[in-house]
Amino acid sequence: MNILITLDSNYLWPLRVMLTSLGLNNPNETFDIYLMHSRLKQDEIEALDCFVKKNKMQLHVVEIDDHYFNEAKVCMHYSKEMYYRLLAHKFLPKDISRILYLDPDILVLNPLREFYETDLTDYLYAACCHKKIALKLVNQLRFTFHKIYNYYNSGVLLINLELVRNNVDENEIFAFVNKYHNRLILPDQDVLNALYSGKIKGMDETQYNYDARLYLYYKALTYGKCDMEYVINNTVFLHFCGKKKPWNKRYIGPFLSLYKHYEKWARILSE
Amino acid sequence: MNILITLDSNYLWPLRVMLTSLGLNNPNETFDIYLMHSRLKQDEIEALDCFVKKNKMQLHVVEIDDHYFNEAKVCMHYSKEMYYRLLAHKFLPKDISRILYLDPDILVLNPLREFYETDLTDYLYAACCHKKIALKLVNQLRFTFHKIYNYYNSGVLLINLELVRNNVDENEIFAFVNKYHNRLILPDQDVLNALYSGKIKGMDETQYNYDARLYLYYKALTYGKCDMEYVINNTVFLHFCGKKKPWNKRYIGPFLSLYKHYEKWARILSE
Numbered sequence: 001m002n003i004l005i006t007l008d009s010n011y012l013w014p015l016r017v018m019l020t021s022l023g024l025n026n027p028n029e030t031f032d033i034y035l036m037h038s039r040l041k042q043d044e045i046e047a048l049d050c051f052v053k054k055n056k057m058q059l060h061v062v063e064i065d066d067h068y069f070n071e072a073k074v075c076m077h078y079s080k081e082m083y084y085r086l087l088a089h090k091f092l093p094k095d096i097s098r099i100l101y102l103d104p105d106i107l108v109l110n111p112l113r114e115f116y117e118t119d120l121t122d123y124l125y126a127a128c129c130h131k132k133i134a135l136k137l138v139n140q141l142r143f144t145f146h147k148i149y150n151y152y153n154s155g156v157l158l159i160n161l162e163l164v165r166n167n168v169d170e171n172e173i174f175a176f177v178n179k180y181h182n183r184l185i186l187p188d189q190d191v192l193n194a195l196y197s198g199k200i201k202g203m204d205e206t207q208y209n210y211d212a213r214l215y216l217y218y219k220a221l222t223y224g225k226c227d228m229e230y231v232i233n234n235t236v237f238l239h240f241c242g243k244k245k246p247w248n249k250r251y252i253g254p255f256l257s258l259y260k261h262y263e264k265w266a267r268i269l270s271e
Numbered sequence: 272m273n274i275l276i277t278l279d280s281n282y283l284w285p286l287r288v289m290l291t292s293l294g295l296n297n298p299n300e301t302f303d304i305y306l307m308h309s310r311l312k313q314d315e316i317e318a319l320d321c322f323v324k325k326n327k328m329q330l331h332v333v334e335i336d337d338h339y340f341n342e343a344k345v346c347m348h349y350s351k352e353m354y355y356r357l358l359a360h361k362f363l364p365k366d367i368s369r370i371l372y373l374d375p376d377i378l379v380l381n382p383l384r385e386f387y388e389t390d391l392t393d394y395l396y397a398a399c400c401h402k403k404i405a406l407k408l409v410n411q412l413r414f415t416f417h418k419i420y421n422y423y424n425s426g427v428l429l430i431n432l433e434l435v436r437n438n439v440d441e442n443e444i445f446a447f448v449n450k451y452h453n454r455l456i457l458p459d460q461d462v463l464n465a466l467y468s469g470k471i472k473g474m475d476e477t478q479y480n481y482d483a484r485l486y487l488y489y490k491a492l493t494y495g496k497c498d499m500e501y502v503i504n505n506t507v508f509l510h511f512c513g514k515k516k517p518w519n520k521r522y523i524g525p526f527l528s529l530y531k532h533y534e535k536w537a538r539i540l541s542e
Binding site: 227228229231232233249254255256257258260261263264 | 499504525532535
C-alpha cells in the first residue's frame, strides 16, 4: 500500500510514532512510504530511512524544489507544504493509481486494507467529515462558497491518483487561493472542500478519522456504542486534532496512555 | 522466572490480559507460570494452557484439594484462595527458591527482571506500601496489632521461598485468622501485614505496584515527575486496585485506553 507523508522537521518524532502504530497493527502488509518535502536535512532523511527500514517498510523521498511554488506568491504566509497533498500527483511516479495521505499526528490502531481499497469510482478522494467541528467552519465558508455541504478533514485522505491527474489542476488551486486567501481558515483543507467537496466520498469518522478530543461526544452520539472498547477494536485512524498534542507536556485526554505506549515502541524501534 | 497466580473462573480473562502484557514487555525472558487453584474446570485449564503456550510460557498446574483448608473452618466466609499465596511454599516444588505472585488485575508494562532479582537476604517478601490507601487501614489495624508500621499491598508479592519455608507456619496463620477474623478487612493482606510486616522489603510503589486510581496523586506527590511518560516507560506493575475494573463496562480512568489495547492483543493471541 502507498502512504503519503509531508512534513517539516518539527513532526519527525510524531511521524515515527505514527509509522510504528501503522506497522504494529498491519504486520502482514507491505508499505511504500512517499515522503514529500523541501526543507528536511540530509541526516534527518537518512535517520528516517533507517527507522522506516526497521519497520519493514520502504521510504521513497520526493524532494520538491523550494522554488516550485513561488508562482503562488500570495500564499507565502501559509506553509508551502499545504499544496503537497493536493498536488502530489505531479510529483509521484505515474504508475501509482492510489495513495493514502496521513497526517503525522495520527495513530493507526487497526488494519487499514479495507479503507485503502474503498471503491473510488467517480470520486477523487475519500475522507471523513468531523461533523461537530465542521459545523462552525461550514457556516463560515458557506457565505463565500455556496457549494459546500460537507466539510471534510484532510488529515486522512485517500487519493484516487488516476482521476486526480485529469481533474485537479494546480492553476485552478493557485487562482483560488489568490482570490480567497483572506477568507481561508485552514488553507489546504479549505481549498480541498471549496473546490472538490462534491467529489469526495464520505467515510465514517469514528472508524477512519476519529477526533481524539471528542471521546465523550462520539460515545453520547452513538448511545454508548462507540466506547473505548469499540475504538480500540474498530477505529483505524485516531487523529490528535487541534493545537494540544500528546507528545507535548501538559496534554491530557483519554488516549494519552495509549499514545505514550506507542511512543515507547517508537523509541525501542529507534534504538 | 517463576510467576505464581491463584484465581477462580471469574478472573480467567483478566489473567490472559496480564499474561499478554507480561510476555509483550519481556520478550527475551522465559516464564514458568504456577497456577494454584481448587475449583477451575478441566476445559478452563486446558484453554489456559493453550493460551500460555502461545505466549511462549509454560503452565504448571498446582491443584489444591478442596478439603485442604477445612481445618481453618472459622474463615469459611473468606475465599480459600486467600491462603494460597501465603502457603504456596507447601505446594510448590522444593527446588524453587523464589517466585513472584501477581494479581490478575495487573498490567506488566516493562521488564521485571530487576525487581525479580531484588536482594531478599533476611526478608521473607518484597512488596509495596500504598501510602495513600494504607493510612486508613493501618490506623484501623493499629489498635489490634501494634507492630504494624507499614501496610503492604499483597497484589505484587515477591516471595523468598527458601526463607518462607522455615518461617511461615500454616498453624500460626490459621490461629491468627481464628482469633481476629472479626477485625480483618482484606483477609490475606491483613494477615500478611499483621504477621510478617517486619520481614517485608518495601519497594517503590510507583514502579512496582502503581495503583491505577492514583494517577493525579502520584503526579502531584512527585511534582510532576511521575507523569504518564514516566509510568509508561518505568512502571513495571500497573495495578487496577479497587472494585471498579477496566474489563467491565462503565470503568473510566486514564489507563482505560491502554488496558483495552492489551485486551485486544490478548484476544488476538487467543484466536
